[in-house]
Amino acid sequence: MIIIGEKINATLDAVKTIILNRDTKSLLDLTQKQVAAGADYIDVNIGTGVGSREDEIRSIKWAIESIQGQVATPLCIDSADPKVIAAGLETLNAKPSMINSAKAEKHNLEAVVPLAAEHDSLLIALAMDEDGIANMVDGRLRACEKICNACQKYGIPIENLYIDPLVMPISTDINSGLVTLETIVAIKKSFPGAKTVTGLSNVSYGLPQRRRLNIAFLHMCIFAGLDAAIVDPLDEELTAAIKTGEVLAGKDRYCRRYMRAFRKKSQ
Numbered sequence: 090m091i092i093i094g095e096k097i098n099a100t101l102d103a104v105k106t107i108i109l110n111r112d113t114k115s116l117l118d119l120t121q122k123q124v125a126a127g128a129d130y131i132d133v134n135i136g137t138g139v140g141s142r143e144d145e146i147r148s149i150k151w152a153i154e155s156i157q158g159q160v161a162t163p164l165c166i167d168s169a170d171p172k173v174i175a176a177g178l179e180t181l182n183a184k185p186s187m188i189n190s191a192k193a194e195k196h197n198l199e200a201v202v203p204l205a206a207e208h209d210s211l212l213i214a215l216a217m218d219e220d221g222i223a224n225m226v227d228g229r230l231r232a233c234e235k236i237c238n239a240c241q242k243y244g245i246p247i248e249n250l251y252i253d254p255l256v257m258p259i260s261t262d263i264n265s266g267l268v269t270l271e272t273i274v275a276i277k278k279s280f281p282g283a284k285t286v287t288g289l290s291n292v293s294y295g296l297p298q299r300r301r302l303n304i305a306f307l308h309m310c311i312f313a314g315l316d317a318a319i320v321d322p323l324d325e326e327l328t329a330a331i332k333t334g335e336v337l338a339g340k341d342r343y344c345r346r347y348m349r350a351f352r353k354k355s356q
């Protein structure tokens with residue numbers, strides 16, 4: 090499982106303050122903690138929701154300039170605005186990198202997929218199109234097909250594509266979790282080589298004891314074939330759950346990672 094550390098996200102008040110104050114030290118601290126905890130990529134989302142596109146472009150440039158050079162771990166540029174993604178990619182001088190995200194809307198695909206090709210970046214794409222997020226698996230798969238076609242058109246190897254099946258709260262639609270799980274299975278079957286990624290925590294929105302649900306859902310997603318997750322790598326329960334889920338699903342040869350993580354620890 091590829092772990093994408095989610096903690097640099099300007100929707101969180103503390104992170105918003107770091108970005109608005111250009112607090113390089115705290116930004117690096119947040120990055121380095123996630124790296125030490127085992128993050129494979131660091132998601133960088135600087136959209137504070139208060140400023141203009143130009144503000145966001147300045148912020149993404151600052152964040153990437155501050156981090157790269159100090160940290161070898163690759164970055165995942167998280168923005169819905171292709172112009173902000175482009176500015177981030179231009180600032181990045183390290184490879185590989187990851188774009189988060191494109192979606193299956195024609196204009197968005199035409200803007201974002203070529204950026205992944207140009208910068209030889211991995212690409213996260215959301216299983217939603219002009220009609221939004223489909224309630225059922227077949228609708229989400231149609232969005233995936235548009236994404237795969239665009240990748241083919243612009244020469245993105247399918248192995249570089251990470252499709253997000255999208256997760257909606259089960260508190261508003263009890264079938265939400267199931268649809269995500271079935272979409273993961275269907276993506277792996279219909280688009281061989283394509284990878285899957287998701288943020289988990291939406292599933293438990295509005296319910297008590299969210300962490301329990303997130304971890305149970307993580308295990309189900311691993312069984313369904315999830316390749317990467319956008320999570321808090323500092324959450325030890327969750328990172329332990331990745332190890333237990335992967336070893337049980339036959340994804341940890343000789344139980345090696347499980348043994349390394351738990352051998353010396355007490356029950």
Ligand code: THG
Nearest residue numbers: 095096098100101167189190213253287288290319
């Ligand atoms: N898919 C893709 N990208 C994504 C998401 C996704 N990027 C953003 C998001 N979802 C993943 N990132 C975060 C970052 C922080 C938190 C959750 C997801 C977080 N949430 C706390 C919680 O859930 O309890 C607190 C929320 C708050 O205080 O506002 O910390 O799904 N491709």
